[in-house]
Amino acid sequence: MALLSLYEAHRRPTDLKEALAIAREATGYRTPPHPQQALHLSNRCSAALANFDVFADPDLLDEAITAATEAVDRASPDDPDLALYQSNLTAARTQRFAMLTDRCRATVEDVLLTGRSDLLSSAVADGRAAIEAAPETEPRRWVARSNTSHALRLRYEAVGEDADLDDAVELAREALALVREVSWPTSGDLQEPARGPELSCLINLSAALMTRFFVTSRPDHGDEAVALCRQAAALAQADSGLRAVTLSNLAGTLQARARGPRHSTQNAERAVRAESAEHSVNAEGHAEAARRRDLDEAVQVCRRAVEAADKPLDRAVYRANLANALLARATGPADTDEAIENARRAVQDLPKGGTEWAIATANIATALSARWQAGPADQERQAEGDEVVTEACGHWRAVVAAATVAPAVRVAAARDASVLAARAGGPGTALAFAADAVDLLPLLAWQGLRWNSRVGHLTRLPSLATDAAALAAGVDSPRRALVLAEHGRAVLWSQLLDLRGDLGALERTAPGLAGRLAEIRDQLDHQVTS
Missing domain, CATH: 1.20.58 (Methane Monooxygenase Hydroxylase; Chain G, domain 1)
Known part of the structure; x- marks a missing residue:
């Protein structure tokens, strides 16, 4: 401990290394153990944590947690230093939690910037490990769940594993529940509670629900997603950047709900068909009116998101969303022309090969296709129509050829x-x-x-x-x-x-590789039968 104090005074890394070496020697296994073994183990935890702060070696955190856990286990209930040992254990677990949480967040940010979806599995692994590592008293447990939910949702969008989307929704719900259990400090002149964490969790949960609704088209999923997006947008009024995000999410859920409730329309028709055909027509008319309202609001909200965006890349994403909303509404040539203009501007600013670029590029093609189908069929316009079709197919071809999409x-x-x-x-x-x-x-x-x-x-x-x-x-x-x-x-x-290839020849020449292939085959077989 004297060497740790010396390091605090002079900041010499050699003092840290020496302190840890001495702590390791002091806790070496002896028969019988030293009477103050618990204290020595706790000191070793402190030395390992101090070294981690400087050298950032994850193995040092493992060593600190192992030593602190053993110290707590060895200490008797009446040991006056038991509270110290427990405090050191909590500190070590908190450090591991912070490291894993930060690493998960940084990886997700890297994926969003580079489009490297192959990194998402490591982000998910770090996030799950952070959730496991968090002490019960850690107030930031919601961060690990929220980050992991985000990584799982991105992995679902890249890979398509349904279980990832289910886990993303569940973890996002848990994160929001944890945030709402905490009494946050006040901020600003109004002395109102800071709502940043709650807003972050609302954004994440609403995005996960919106993605799930795209898949299920269940009306209750859509209604919940819209309600949460409205809550998030209301909380984000004071923050221009987050306001744009929440508005974009709200527009996406409104648009998805406008597409999806055809199932609910059919259910409504079946429910009233036994009563009268007139009621069935009314149900369909009400559903169509609700769909139109959702689409009109989605376009308005998308425009507000574009105006609120303060970064070129974000603005490009929101322009792509606006183009999509305009295409979904498609009330006439004006919507189609505005969709093409916004999609073109989005493609100029989005990284080529990413998902957002692909969607914006496909939106250009879809809008051109709509323009062609709405155009006159006379021979004088045939050449112009051919050019529109050629351009649209060219945009779609670029998306099809993009291996990273x-x-x-x-x-x-x-x-x-x-x-x-x-x-x-x-x-x-x-x-x-x-x-x-x-x-x-x-x-x-x-x-x-x-x-x-x-x-x-x-x-x-x-x-x-x-x-x-x-x-x-x-x-x-x-x-x-x-x-x-x-x-x-x-x-x-x-x-x-x-999966049924004969591995006999490979087993004779490379038994290790054959065994590994057999193991992978068994794992894939298990996915089929489970």
Whole structure:
């Protein structure tokens, strides 16, 4: 302890290293243990923590926690220093919690800046470890849950594992509940409680719920997401940056709810059909009016988000969202033209190859497609129409070719391009895009996903392969039609067959590698049967 005091006075790292070396020697295993072994272990914890502060070696935290835990276990209940040992253990666990939480947050920020979704698994692992490491008295436990939820949601968007999205929602709920248990200090002249943590958790939970609603289309999921987004937007009035985020999330949920409640409309119709057809019409009319209100508000809120954004990259994301909302509303040429303009400006400022860039690029293509379909069909405008179709397909082709973009986005781009090309009288181009979509199916439902997730992704695209086969048959290519149909039908079956290769020859030449492959095969098999 004298050496630690000496370090505090002179800041010589050698003093720290020497202090830890002496502490390790003092706690070496002896028979019987030293009478003051608990005190020595606690001192070793202090020395390891001091070294970690300087050298940032995670192994030092493990050493500190191990020593402090043993000190608490060895101390008798009446040991006057027991409170000190417990305090050191809490300090060590808090340090590990802070390290893992910061590392998770930094990795997520890196992913958002670079688009490197391969880093998300390490962010999730650090976040889960932080949750486990947090002492019960740690007031920032919500941070670990919120960060981990964010990482899980991003991984779901990149990979498509349904369990990630479920965990993201659950952890975001836990984070918000923990925040609301804390009495936060007041801030500002009004002496109102600081609401930053609650706002952060509301944003995270509403984003997770919004993503889940995109998948489930359940009305209750949409209503909850909209309600939470409204709460977040109300809390964010004083912060321009966060205000833009909350407005963008609110617009996204309103837009998703406008698309999704077709299920609720159908349920409403079924519920009243037995009473009268007139009631059924009324239910459908009310649902359509509600959908239109949601879309109008989504466009207005998106415009406010663009105005509130204080960073070029954020503004580009919100412009892409505005383009999407305008396309969803599509009341006429003015909406289409404004959508194209905002999507073009967004693409200029977004990093190429990222998900946001891909969505904005696809929005340009979708808007051009809408413009073409709404245009006159006379021969004088035929050349202009061909140019619009060519440009739209070019934007979709860029998305399909971007290997860093999520497979679901690439498949959707290929499918939409194929539909437009077919309508515009280009069967060859339509077939090429349809074949690209079918070729991407194994990547969309890749073997790293759980079986149910793979099945879910494929069942959402029931006619993709058959449509491609029909296009091939339409250009007198029956052999290719058969190949495309079989390729789409046998995605999961082919994956199962890939796991059944004979490893006998490999076992004779490289038994270690063969054993590792067999282990991986067993793990993938377990995903199918569990």
